[in-house]
Amino acid sequence: MSEPVTPLGGAVHEGAARVAEMPRRGMITLRGDLGDPAFSEAVAEVAGLALPGRGRVSAEGETRLGWMSPDELILMLPAPDVAAVLDRLAGALGGVHHLAVEVTDARALFAVSGEPAAVRESLAKLAPVDFSPAAFEPGTFRRSRLAQVPAAFWCEPDGSFGVMCFRSVAEYVFKALSVSAASDGRVGMF
Amino acid sequence: MLLLECPYCGVAGEETEFHGGGEAHLKRHGPESSDADFEGYLFHRENPKGVHLERWRHVNGCGKWFHAARCTRTLEVFGTYTAQCSEPPQEIRDKISAKRPGWTWREFS
């Protein structure tokens, strides 16, 4: 097996905010009835995280569990753990109707960090979402669009943001974020 | 540009997050149906000036389909509700009645 590559090889843009492709991180799409304890408790157990509420993400170390829809979660975890976690999920969810599938390579992840207001402005130039601190606090997870493609955004415990999009548009998203994070384009709204 | 609340996400999103899906509560007619029933299912649509029940998908969001009760004249949104029902729930009917007493739409009122 050759070294797995992320779509942009860890591209970084330094502007008013820092836009960086995240190092490769494992991802699993989980579908099931979040309202059914047989599903949600098993998932929380395997993930080692509290099940996130609607529009939230749980975080612990490198693991994130984000709320995608009433019957879908995204589990982010160290890439080498994916196979084992899929096995443990299959075991824990035996007999429970669900779908667990690896999407590590289907998606691209970006971290937008730096001065908090600059971070939020960079995103607010591209997504029709209220990124003000009052509306989007650490732990908030929101799916929307970023310019012309679907994307998900979440606020990390340290106030930086994660952005998730499809792998094929990684370059588009990176460039759009880089333009909106330009150091000469500050807005001053947040 | 409309502002719609996705009943699944609880998010009030702008129209560009959503995709309209035409009339709500169509009843599917399959292979055994009469020509008239099938024609009605496939082609006949309401086009009211006023209360309308329609389908939307939160396409740039949770991906879920939902229903919206909306006024096509004023664009007022009376409420949004789950797609997993074959008629508007009583709560939604009450909301419409509060704003548009005496409303009717297909067989609902």
Next chain:
Amino acid sequence: MSTRLSRGGRLLNRGARVGFTFNGKRMSGFAGDTLASALLANNQMLAGRSFKYHRPRGVVASGAEEPNALMGLGADGTFEPNQRATTQELFEGLASESQNHWPSLDFDVGVVNSRLSRFFPAGFYYKTFMGPRAFWKHIYEPVIRQSAGLGKAPKDRDADRYEHFYAFTDVLVIGGGLAGLTAAKAAAEAGAKVLLVEQTAHWGGRTMVDGGEIAGGAAEAHVEALVTALEAMPNVTMRNRCMGAGVYDHGYALAYERLTDHVPGHDGPRHRLWRIRAGQIVTATGAIERPLSFAGNDVPGVMLASAVRDYATNWAVSPGDRTVVVTNNDDAYRTALTLKAAGLSVPVILDARAGGGGALAEEARAAGIRVENGKGIAKVEGGKRVTGVAICHQAGEGAVLETISCDAVAMSGGWSPVVHLWSHCGGKLTWDEAGAMFRPNAEQAPTGADGAPFVIPAGSADGEFSLPAILANARAAGLAAAQRTGATAEAEAAPEATARDETPIEPVWMMPQGAGRELRAKAFLDYQNDVKVSDVMLAAQEGYESVEHAKRYTTLGMATDQGKLSNINGLAVLSQSLNTPIPQVGTTTFRPPYTPISMGAIAGEARGEIFQPLRRTPMHAWHEAHGAHWEPVGHWRRPYCYPKAGESHQDAVAREITQTRKALGLLDASTLGKIVVKGPDAGKFLDMLYTNMMSTLKPGKCRYGLMCSENGFLIDDGVVARWDEETFLCHTTTGGAERIHAHMEEWLQTEWWDWKVYVANVTEQYAQIAVVGPKAREVIEALGAEGMDSQTFPFMAWEDRTVAGIAARIYRISFSGELSYEIAVPASQGLALWEALHAAGAAHGVMPYGTEALHVMRAEKGFIMIGDETDGTVIPQDLGLHWAISKKKDDYLGKRAQQRAHMTDPSRWKLVGLETLDGSVLSEGAYAVGQGTNANGQARVIGRVTSTYHSPTLGRGIAMGLVLNGPDRMGEVIDFGRIDGGRVPARIVDPVFYDKDGEKQNV
């Protein structure tokens, strides 16, 4: 002449000289000037030519409503036409040019139109260019095109950057004058989050010029205190140079921020389009003064009275030494007093009201100014510049009483509240008889998502003009807006202010009242479109009675200013002509944007490389490095072929096909959709989705399937693989991945929500490579995969293998007719596998092949392609795909529709193969021509080509097509039309041209 006064100029920094050019001529102004004030200070009264008659025109206004002084600004990549000189801040090096003239502004040939103006009445073009038809192409159109259009279109790529910003606020206040500031403060004090935008560079609006007394001090000082207070409030964001452009449904609004128009060369975006979602919107957009309609009211030097006052106060510019003031209200007296105070001469104030004015008139008389009541202007003297006015009785027909020499005229026909933003989203207006104006009707405000009003007008935009009324009204508006968004705190009370005792306006729609034809034909309503009083009267006479019809017939209120000055005067004239009250005539529709905004701002970040998303496969960079000629497929780019140096695309395609059929080719198939369908009901679900039976597919096996819509039409196809008892992987077409995923979700969520099935789109998780050709097995084995023999791994099966050390899932399926394996690996390993296959295949002369080779090879095998053989009206039965339609199933999507009479009609065109007799390639989409003619006398068509290629394998043209009774006519020769009118005979044959028995793919 117009000139700079030696003292004053509120906005000027006389210490900073600024050089600029106008039509190449060097001029200078001061920091703080607008282009218009600087031009006037340089005695450049002539600012351009009018659009239709090429009449000389000067600056009329001092703000966004300016119709005449439109300039081309900048050069090359920063050139922009139709910019208002009145709203462009002056900067060093500004290059401006006037418009609508040839060869020069001073000497213009097109002015002949003006002499002929009596021959160019309203509707001239409609009436004249009727026929004969042949004249259109060679005479009318070239002539009209020559004279059409305002300004020149830029030729170069826009050198600037633009962006959007999504803002969310409780209360948006549009307008930063006294009313806007007051409303914003009240809303913010009440606790709301407030965004305040102002289109100019300065806060305070007219109050800064017109003054007055607030809270016992100067109004200007009160404004400054308000600005300071707002700047200190954490819940307030203030933006100047930011115009509220439009108000839309559900509290959505656009604001247009001009960041660097006043400091070009500055880094950063030039414009920012604010896409605002507000709980409530306060429109504090002020009012605009109306011109008066007298003959010669467009001669350079005739200006709005308020503009004359602005130029004198803000920029120390005197438009003339001797300015005649003409008015129907008290406000214009302020202009006379301002000019007098600046040491200029005001020979006379003509007040059209028989009773004259109030306290301000007394002040003017006391200042020694001659005031004539009941008088007006019969006619302005002068051509490129005012030289005098002829005075008459307003009540008469224009008999000249006296001629007074002057070089400027300040006119005021009263004020119209700026109701545009109130009206954009459905706010209604009411006619205020006393104020002679339309004002917002609070009973009929625009309503939002909850059905409640979401726009509140404030200040003069609400028809309030005295300081105490503005303060009270704006505070109430701001407070109400905040309360509607849930704010509960109290706002400070409105401060005391003194009101001037003013005598009411008396509407004057024509001056003099009984002006005859000659005068009416020189009294302009719309400067920008050269619409005169006589034109609107003619329109009414000819039956264009609706204000919307009259607008289109006369062009009143069109173009960049959208009738900001002309609309009310125009519809008043229409109302008089029709003898119908003004409110019944109504207004034309106010549409956003308030003033034009740049295309760049609308596009935002979407330009250049990120104009639209480009989807890339994991091997994209390799393709690019190896000279791929790209084909766009949706947002993907797929290699069409890989031409070598000097090789034509056609030759490259032929080479790729030949080598693949002979030995080995590789295709990047990563773009194909891949959707996982899982659950106890997955088989049942797929049986509904596909026309054939999928539930009987054994784990480890693959099956080709067709999907139809409920209309019965074919929408997608692809190979389904059963991963395990509960799990299927559905391959879709490249363009179908998102669409089919959505289609599945739709049926699961809205129809069969009780079925236990989950789907996930995993298209991009995998890189998929088709290894195709007689050497396919060898090369995969060479990379370490075991058990590839046909016994262990037959056609239409899938197996997990390790290839080049990478865990792979291999589907033995073929879209080319050759021995073929599609290898799926995680996308992060795709490039590694692709390169490994190239290395291992080198011994066999491996080649990558593109989409065109893929298309030709599938056509040689008679495989259909969604989008070629289908176009949204084709059912599987048309394509001879009965074998893929289950007879055992009671139901599947599209089954009922396929039973409809039209779908079972034996005369539907059916798929066949086509071979030209001469071996040539049929044209794409060519129609087959039958005997006789149709009901319209046209040749009868009996079929059409759906796919057509040169087959390098067969060395001839091959095609597929839909033909009437096609399958029953094997061997028959029919004619296909050519673009040049010729015919090409082709024989109807079996669509499978190559390896009919499938020996190659099964080997």
